[in-house]
Amino acid sequence: MSVFHWKSLCSLAGGFLILLIVSIIHLTQGQADYTFQQMFSEVWIEGRFQDIFLGLRLPRLVVGVLTGGALAVSGVILQTLTNNPLASASTLGINAGAFFFVVFSMIFFPNILGQYPFIVALFGAVFSTFLVLTLAGKTLDPVRVALTGMIVSLLFSSLTGALQLLFENETNGLFLWGSGTLIQLDWNGIQFSLPFIAVGTIAAIMIGKSLDVLSLGDDIARSLGQSIVKMKFFAWGIAVGLAAVTVSVVGPIGFIGLIAPHIVRLLGIRGHRNVIIHSFLWGSVLLISADVLARWIQPAEEFPVGAMTALIGAPWLMYLAYRTAKRQKRGEKSLGGTKRPVPLKWVIPLIAAGICTMFFISFSYSGASAWSPVSEWTSTIVWNFRIPRVITAFVIGVMLAISGVLLQGVLRNPLADASVLGITSMGGAGAMTLLILLPVLSYSWMPIGAIIGSALAIAIIIVISRKNNFQPILVALIGISVSAFGSALIQIMIVKSRLVVAAALVWLSGSTYAKGWEDVSLILILSVILIPIALYFTRPLDALSFGDDLAASHGLVVSKTRIWSLLIGVALSAVAVSIVGTIGFIGLLAPHAARRLVGYRHLPLMLVSGLLGGLLLVTADFISRVALAPKEIPSGLMVALIGTPYLLYLLRKIR
Numbered sequence: 001m002s003v004f005h006w007k008s009l010c011s012l013a014g015g016f017l018i019l020l021i022v023s024i025i026h027l028t029q030g031q032a033d034y035t036f037q038q039m040f041s042e043v044w045i046e047g048r049f050q051d052i053f054l055g056l057r058l059p060r061l062v063v064g065v066l067t068g069g070a071l072a073v074s075g076v077i078l079q080t081l082t083n084n085p086l087a088s089a090s091t092l093g094i095n096a097g098a099f100f101f102v103v104f105s106m107i108f109f110p111n112i113l114g115q116y117p118f119i120v121a122l123f124g125a126v127f128s129t130f131l132v133l134t135l136a137g138k139t140l141d142p143v144r145v146a147l148t149g150m151i152v153s154l155l156f157s158s159l160t161g162a163l164q165l166l167f168e169n170e171t172n173g174l175f176l177w178g179s180g181t182l183i184q185l186d187w188n189g190i191q192f193s194l195p196f197i198a199v200g201t202i203a204a205i206m207i208g209k210s211l212d213v214l215s216l217g218d219d220i221a222r223s224l225g226q227s228i229v230k231m232k233f234f235a236w237g238i239a240v241g242l243a244a245v246t247v248s249v250v251g252p253i254g255f256i257g258l259i260a261p262h263i264v265r266l267l268g269i270r271g272h273r274n275v276i277i278h279s280f281l282w283g284s285v286l287l288i289s290a291d292v293l294a295r296w297i298q299p300a301e302e303f304p305v306g307a308m309t310a311l312i313g314a315p316w317l318m319y320l321a322y323r324t325a326k327r328q329k330r331g332e333k334s335l336g337g338t339k340r341p342v343p344l345k346w347v348i349p350l351i352a353a354g355i356c357t358m359f360f361i362s363f364s365y366s367g368a369s370a371w372s373p374v375s376e377w378t379s380t381i382v383w384n385f386r387i388p389r390v391i392t393a394f395v396i397g398v399m400l401a402i403s404g405v406l407l408q409g410v411l412r413n414p415l416a417d418a419s420v421l422g423i424t425s426m427g428g429a430g431a432m433t434l435l436i437l438l439p440v441l442s443y444s445w446m447p448i449g450a451i452i453g454s455a456l457a458i459a460i461i462i463v464i465s466r467k468n469n470f471q472p473i474l475v476a477l478i479g480i481s482v483s484a485f486g487s488a489l490i491q492i493m494i495v496k497s498r499l500v501v502a503a504a505l506v507w508l509s510g511s512t513y514a515k516g517w518e519d520v521s522l523i524l525i526l527s528v529i530l531i532p533i534a535l536y537f538t539r540p541l542d543a544l545s546f547g548d549d550l551a552a553s554h555g556l557v558v559s560k561t562r563i564w565s566l567l568i569g570v571a572l573s574a575v576a577v578s579i580v581g582t583i584g585f586i587g588l589l590a591p592h593a594a595r596r597l598v599g600y601r602h603l604p605l606m607l608v609s610g611l612l613g614g615l616l617l618v619t620a621d622f623i624s625r626v627a628l629a630p631k632e633i634p635s636g637l638m639v640a641l642i643g644t645p646y647l648l649y650l651l652r653k654i655r
Helices: 003-028 036-042 048-082 094-108 110-115 117-136 142-166 174-178 188-206 208-214 218-223 228-250 256-266 272-297 305-327 344-364 380-411 423-437 443-468 472-497 501-509 517-536 538-544 548-553 558-580 586-598 602-626 635-653
Strands: none
Touching: 003 048, 003 272, 048 188, 048 208, 048 228, 048 256, 048 272, 094 110, 094 117, 094 142, 094 228, 110 117, 117 142, 117 188, 117 228, 142 472, 142 635, 188 208, 188 228, 188 272, 208 218, 208 228, 208 272, 218 228, 256 272, 256 305, 272 305, 305 443, 305 472, 344 380, 344 586, 344 602, 380 517, 380 538, 380 558, 380 586, 380 602, 423 443, 423 472, 423 558, 443 472, 443 558, 517 538, 517 558, 517 602, 538 548, 538 558, 538 602, 548 558, 586 602, 586 635, 602 635
C-alpha cells in the first residue's frame, strides 16, 4: 500500500475515533447530569432519560456533525475557487449576509421565513457573495478578498444589529442563535437540512476531479477542455448553498470551513475528492469538539458554539495570514489622494462652519433654539444631557479619525483602521472583562480595561509582524484574526454576565447615549495628552510614505516610528471604545475624505481628518436621535449606515 493511502487511512481512522470519543462526551453533557453507564443502559428504557436523549441530545449531536461537515466542504471549494487559503463562508461575508436576510425576513416576512428558511438564507448568501466578488476585482487577490469580505461582514452585521435593536420583540431570542448554536428541540432541523447537505456534499465529491484541473489555473483548465464558466458557477452554487443551509439551521458559525481543509492538507491528503471527504469528517470533529468545550466551560447555561469556534479559529487564521503574507510581493498601496489639494484656509473654515451648524442643531432640537431665553439653554435637559453628549461625540470622532490617519500612514494600507486591526474589538473585550471579573470597580475604570485589551491586540500584531518589518499585508491580515478573537470574547462575556440583549447590542454597536460632564472631562484630558503627540509624528509619517528604504536613508528609525505611531493610534481608539463602545468606520471614512481634499501630507491630513471625524459622529448622533424618535439607533450603527456606501465605492476604486 502506498504512502498516500496509508495517510488517507490514518486520517479517516483517527478522525472517526476522535469523533466517536467527543460524541460520547457530548451526549453526556447538559443540565440533566447522566453518567456514561446510565447513557448506555437507560437509553433503551422509556422514560425521562430516553426523551432527553432522543429529543434533545442526539439531534444536537447529529446536526453538529452535518453542519460541521457542510461548512468544511464549503471551505474547500471556496479556497479553490478564489485561490485563497483564507477563504471560507465567514471570512467572505457569506454567513453575515445570510443571517441578515434571515433577521430581515423574520421581522417583515415571517410567513415566508417559516415556509422557506433555506431560500431566504440562500438569497442572502448569494447576494453577499456577489458583492464581495464584484468589489474584490477579477484577480481575486487573497489579501483584497479577505479585506473585502471583512468590510461586507461589517456592513451586514451593522444592518442586522440595527434591526435587532429597532425590532427587539420580533427578534427576541436571536442573539444566541446569531452567535451560532447547535440547540435542537426536535428532529425537524435535521430532516430539513439532511437532503440539502447530502446532495451538496455528493455533488462536491463528483466535481472533485474538475476542481483538481481548475486549481492548475484557468488557462491550463481551458486548454484541457474544461468549461471554466459553467464549472465555477456550479461550484459556487454548491459552496454558497452549503453555507446557507447551515445558517438557516444553526446560525452563522465561522472558521470551521477555514480550519478543516488546512488540517486535512497538513495530514498529507491530496486530490479534491479525498480532501472533501476528509474535510467533512474533520469539520464534524471540530464543531462537536467546540460544542463540548463550550458546554464544559458553561455547564449550567447555553454557550454560543460560534464564539468558541472563533476563539479556536482566530489563532489559526493568524498562522495562515503569516504564511499568506510571506508569499505576497511587497508593494505600496495608493491611498487615493488628490493631485490638487485645496488650501487649508478654505477647507478648515468650511468644515468649522459645518461643525458649528451641527452643534447648534443638536443642542436646540426639541429644546432651546436661537430665540429661546437663556433659562432654556441652561435647563437640566440641555445643559446636563444634550450638550455633554454632543461634545463627547465630537471629541470621540476626532480621536477615532486621527487614529485612522496614524494607522493608515504607518501601514500604508488604505483599509487600515482600529476596527480592521482588532484594536476596537479587543478594547471592548478588555473593558467588559474588567467590569465583569471585578464588578466592584466603578465605570471610570473602563478606559483601563480598554487600554489593556487594545494593547494586547497591538502587542500580538507587533510580535508577529516585527520579523517581517511590519509588512502591511501581514499586519492587516493579523488584525482581521485579532478582531475575530475579540468579537468572540465579547459574545462570551455578554452570555456569561447575562446582559440584556438590547444593552449588549448597544454596547457592541457603540452609543453616545447618556454621556455626562464626567465623560467630557475624561476625554478632554486624554485628548489633550494624546493628540499633540500624534501631530508630532506627522513629519516621520510623511517620510514613511516614500518607502522604508528612502526614509531610513534620511536618518529615520523606521521600526521605532512605526511602533510609537501604532501605540498612539491604539491609545486614541482605546479611549474611544471605553467611553462609547465599539464604533468603527470613522477611522476609515474621515482620512479618505480628507485625503481627497488636502492630499497626502500628514499634518493637514490629520487636522482635516480630525474635524471631519468629529463632524461625522456628531451628525450620526443627531440622526440616531431623531430618525425614529422616541427610539434611538446607536451612533456606531448610524455611522456604519452612513459610511458604507462610500466604503463600497472605495473598495471598488482602490487597486
